[in-house]
Amino acid sequence: NAGVTQTPKFRILKIGQSMTLQCAQDMNHNYMYWYRQDPGMGLKLIYYSVGAGITDKGEVPNGYNVSRSTTEDFPLRLELAAPSQTSVYFCASTSEPGGEETQYFGPGTRLLVL
Amino acid sequence: AQKITQTQPGMFVQEKEAVTLDCTYDTSDPSYGLFWYKQPSSGEMIFLIYQGSYDQQNATEGRYSLNFQKARKSANLVISASQLGDSAMYFCAMREGLHNFNKFYFGSGTKLNVKP
Numbered sequence: 001n002a003g004v005t006q007t008p009k010f011r012i013l014k015i016g017q018s019m020t021l022q023c024a025q026d027m028n029h030n031y032m033y034w035y036r037q038d039p040g041m042g043l044k045l046i047y048y049s050v051g052a053g054i055t056d057k058g059e060v061p062n063g064y065n066v067s068r069s070t071t072e073d074f075p076l077r078l079e080l081a082a083p084s085q086t087s088v089y090f091c092a093s094t095s096e097p098g099g100e101e102t103q104y105f106g107p108g109t110r111l112l113v114l
Numbered sequence: 115a116q117k118i119t120q121t122q123p124g125m126f127v128q129e130k131e132a133v134t135l136d137c138t139y140d141t142s143d144p145s146y147g148l149f150w151y152k153q154p155s156s157g158e159m160i161f162l163i164y165q166g167s168y169d170q171q172n173a174t175e176g177r178y179s180l181n182f183q184k185a186r187k188s189a190n191l192v193i194s195a196s197q198l199g200d201s202a203m204y205f206c207a208m209r210e211g212l213h214n215f216n217k218f219y220f221g222s223g224t225k226l227n228v229k230p
Contacts, residue, residue: 033218042118042205042220043159058216090159102149103218105159 002026004106006091012112013081021076021109023091031094032074033058033103034066036087043090049074081113115140118206120221127196128229134181135191135224137206146210148189150180153203153223162204165189196228 007022025032030051035043045058049068063085065077074093078085088110092103119138127133139148150162165173165180173180181190193200203223210217 035220040123040222042207042222044220045216045218048216056216088157092159102161102164104161108157110157 004091004093004104006089006106006109008109009107010110010112012114013078014114015081015083017081018077018079019081021078021089021091021111023074023076023106024072025074025091025093025104025106026072027093027095027104028071029093029095029104030071031096032068033092033094034064034074034076035090035092036060036085037090037108038087046076046089078111083113085111086113087111116221117141117210117219118208118221120206120224122224123222124225124227126227126229127193129198130195132192132194133196133226135193135204135206135226137189137191137221139187139189139206139208141187141208141210143211146208148180148182149207149209150178150189150191151205151207152200153205155202159205163191193226198228198230201226201228 004025033048034046037043044060047066049055052071055066088108090108091106094103146167148165152160163173163175163178163180165182172182177194179192203225205223206221208219
């Protein structure tokens with residue numbers, strides 16, 4: 001099992017450009033999440049999905065969009081990049097968000113918007 | 115109000131000594147889960163330990179234990195016999211509600227440095 005994979009590892013964007021951060025998991029997890037981690041801070045939830053075709057906003061969704069056409073993939077789209085979106089982005093998944101079932105995290109994508 | 119508070123931005127500990135990382139939480143839901151994660155300089159998030167709100171005993175996982183004081187709403191992580199490889203950021207997190215899939219909150223982290 002590769003677990004949760006994310007691409008790219010690092011990207012520099014110019015203000016106003018768009019890009020898609022890729023996330024895939026091979027654990028057949030229904031629940032997937034996108035977080036951002038600003039320097040010196042904890043993670044904040046951007047969007048989440050409870051299964052293919054079902055997504056919803058988290059705590060900080062502005063400036064982002066997601067889709068979930070398959071169980072495996074959960075891409076995050078930035079349409080008009082802004083400096084405030086400079087952050088490290090983590091994708092995570094879990095089979096059942098109850099009990100001691102933790103979220104499994106990808107390695108992160110570091111994004112710099114200049 | 116902050117859901118998870120970690121008041122120690124940075125900590126130093128001597129190798130082989132024990133260290134306690136503080137975490138307090140805020141919730142009115144009687145059902146919740148508490149997690150600790152380690153984030154080394156390489157950036158990945160590594161799950162360490164879990165404590166459920168109804169668990170009677172403190173959780174332990176190898177050198178990690180969780181000092182759970184429910185009345186005080188604290189869930190401190192204790193690392194025994196620190197090793198150089200323990201140097202990392204440590205995050206406390208809470209899942210609010212028994213099966214809430216979107217109410218997962220993280221603290222701001224504590225950076226632990228283990229000195230040889």
